[in-house]
Amino acid sequence: MARTWTPERVLGYLGTTSFASPELFGERHAVFEEAARALLHSLASDGSLVEHSVFTVLLAQRPERAS
Template identity: 60%
Template sequence: MSRAQVLATADRVAAPHIVVAIMGDGSLWTHEADWTAALRGLIQTYLGDDRRAGTRGTYADPGCSYEDDLAESAFRDVTEHRFPVARAWTPEEVLGYLRTTSFARPALFAGRHHEFEAESLRLLKDHARGGVLKENAVFTVLLARRRGGNG
């Protein structure tokens, strides 16, 4: 989606006191841990180096941050809130999560998905400590208002 276009539309149609919230904590593709790096490498051996995105394409870095997008919009008054999140995944939960992503959904594997999942499960079990894979992330919430806005 065009971030600038979404923000321009929000400015045009939303009440004066609207607050725009942009939030997230990345994904296992972007998380930096030994096990996520190994898993990302395995995905790339099957699908190539480019990260898949959407239903047909690859991920294209937007080139600027959400903060930059907001600074160029009507919603320039930004506050950031950061919340540490510690997750414990089982290898099977990671496989379930991967099935829901655009970068490792089953259809991408052209009939090799079962092979990929079996290899992933072995890899994840090798990295798990006590059957658990740790993910320490930060969930970031950007709240943006129009300058001088109430809310």
């Protein structure tokens, strides 16, 4: 699966996570966001970033017991 993001959508998403929410950065959040925005824009070819995801499903069952 491939999902396309803009740098601004990535920043918006990060703000909703428990690992990069603005509260975690306190007064340093503006500096973090500015650096993240610059990095994302430098990586975004044609203004977009592509996230590739793979889902793996393992189906298994226990063998039936012999009676």
